[in-house]
Amino acid sequence: MSLEHILLGMLAEPASGYDLKAEFEAGARHFWFAELSQIYPTLRRMERRTWLTSQEEPSPSGPARRVYTRTRLGTAELLKWLRSGPVVGVERFAYIGQLIFLGQLNDLETTLAFLERLRDLHREKLQFLKAAEKETSAKFAGDPDERDGVEFHEHLSLRMGIVSLGAKVRSCNECIKRVKDRMAAETSHV
Amino acid sequence: MSLEHILLGMLAEPASGYDLKAEFEAGARHFWFAELSQIYPTLRRMERRTWLTSQEEPSPSGPARRVYTRTRLGTAELLKWLRSGPVVGVERFAYIGQLIFLGQLNDLETTLAFLERLRDLHREKLQFLKAAEKETSAKFAGDPDERDGVEFHEHLSLRMGIVSLGAKVRSCNECIKRVKDRMAAETSHV
DNA sequence: CCACGCATGTAATAGGTTACATGATTTA
DNA sequence: TAAATCATGTAACCTATTACATGCGTGG
Numbered sequence: 001m002s003l004e005h006i007l008l009g010m011l012a013e014p015a016s017g018y019d020l021k022a023e024f025e026a027g028a029r030h031f032w033f034a035e036l037s038q039i040y041p042t043l044r045r046m047e048r049r050t051w052l053t054s055q056e057e058p059s060p061s062g063p064a065r066r067v068y069t070r071t072r073l074g075t076a077e078l079l080k081w082l083r084s085g086p087v088v089g090v091e092r093f094a095y096i097g098q099l100i101f102l103g104q105l106n107d108l109e110t111t112l113a114f115l116e117r118l119r120d121l122h123r124e125k126l127q128f129l130k131a132a133e134k135e136t137s138a139k140f141a142g143d144p145d146e147r148d149g150v151e152f153h154e155h156l157s158l159r160m161g162i163v164s165l166g167a168k169v170r171s172c173n174e175c176i177k178r179v180k181d182r183m184a185a186e187t188s189h190v
Numbered sequence: 191m192s193l194e195h196i197l198l199g200m201l202a203e204p205a206s207g208y209d210l211k212a213e214f215e216a217g218a219r220h221f222w223f224a225e226l227s228q229i230y231p232t233l234r235r236m237e238r239r240t241w242l243t244s245q246e247e248p249s250p251s252g253p254a255r256r257v258y259t260r261t262r263l264g265t266a267e268l269l270k271w272l273r274s275g276p277v278v279g280v281e282r283f284a285y286i287g288q289l290i291f292l293g294q295l296n297d298l299e300t301t302l303a304f305l306e307r308l309r310d311l312h313r314e315k316l317q318f319l320k321a322a323e324k325e326t327s328a329k330f331a332g333d334p335d336e337r338d339g340v341e342f343h344e345h346l347s348l349r350m351g352i353v354s355l356g357a358k359v360r361s362c363n364e365c366i367k368r369v370k371d372r373m374a375a376e377t378s379h380v
Numbered sequence: 381c382c383a384c385g386c387a388t389g390t391a392a393t394a395g396g397t398t399a400c401a402t403g404a405t406t407t408a
Numbered sequence: 409t410a411a412a413t414c415a416t417g418t419a420a421c422c423t424a425t426t427a428c429a430t431g432c433g434t435g436g
Binding site: 031093098110152153175182 | 192195196199202218220221222223268269271272273275276277278279280281282283284285286287288289290291292293294295296300301304307308311335338339340341342343344346347349350351353354356357358360361362364365368369372375
């Protein structure tokens with residue numbers, strides 16, 4: 001399972017399940033996501049495996065927080081995962097299937113609307129990543145070398161997301177052009 | 191669930207579970223994948239819902255085949271799904287997390303090896319898609335307008351995959367360059 | 381007093397993988 | 409006769425989503 005390893009990575013500093021969920025919402029959302037109802041039992045399981053320890057802490061506002069700390073064993077497991085090479089799981093892109101099957105409808109107007117909507121969805125995510133990059137690069141305006149290792153790697157991951165989402169937007173635009181050309185060709189020689 | 195809709199789309203022509211699995215292996219693999227042990231019960235469920243009907247057919251080689259045919263109800267469901275707009279599920283990219291967490295190791299050699307391996311994995315998939323595009327575009331060398339709607343849409347989906355994977359390869363190369371620059375900067379002013 | 385944010389969890393269900401079971405026909 | 413391909417399925421398990429339950433503290 002990867003969620004366990006993602007949580008190990010996020011637990012460089014001690015945090016509660018609630019904190020980790022907030023981190024998914026705030027920034028990690030572009031590469032992973034988990035519900036609280038999955039996070040809580042997963043943390044418990046990891047504690048049983050002695051990858052984590054937990055302490056209950058009173059909260060200034062609300063019920064007691066259970067704060068998890070990564071153990072040496074947990075850190076060792078994380079390193080093992082990182083050194084095992086990139087984990088590229090099976091990818092499932094329903095919208096690519098939809099695009100293919102729209103051929104059975106053969107209504108280019110619908111295909112066009114579909115592609116424009118898809119482009120807008122990609123564009124929204126792209127804006128989010130670009131905003132995040134702008135925010136961090138402002139901090140290192142003078143000398144990008146000042147970034148520490150963690151910040152440098154975070155920046156790499158943002159660059160990856162930005163380049164790859166930018167291409168998705170462009171690929172939608174390319175397809176939109178192809179559809180428009182085909183529509184024009186159809187009306188002209190019918 | 192999307193697998194049901196993917197199968198509906200693939201059943202433009204009657205096919206068995208075994209056939210559908212083969213189609214996933216051959217070409218649909220770049221956007222979806224399912225095991226036989228998931229396909230068989232799913233087809234049965236769809237039949238109970240009257241989206242499909244099935245007939246047993248003797249096989250020339252091997253046990254009887256259960257061939258599924260899409261009903262008008264199944265087709266209606268497919269169209270409903272297609273017209274509901276692009277389905278962009280939650281994306282989980284473990285390797286982006288790994289790249290971020292490699293910052294905690296802060297061993298640029300390991301990051302470099304990771305990125306090179308990731309690029310090679312993306313490149314392999316890209317080669318597969320490019321080969322598929324070449325194969326089909328050879329068929330329509332003279333006039334691309336000769337493609338029917340199905341072939342046209344299949345081509346669009348290939349273009350999307352090629353542009354987007356190409357960008358992933360490039361984003362790896364960009365990151366590799368950044369890592370090398372940082373390594374050079376480190377050795378020079380230490 | 382009610383809504384909202386903080387905080388933890390369980391239960392039921394759905395989606396997906398791995399392992400196992402069965403048996404026919406073809407090819408080496 | 410053994411292995412490979414064809415063909416269908418079940419069972420156990422893991423992963424993930426949705427719905428539900430509980431309760432504290434703060435601000436309107």
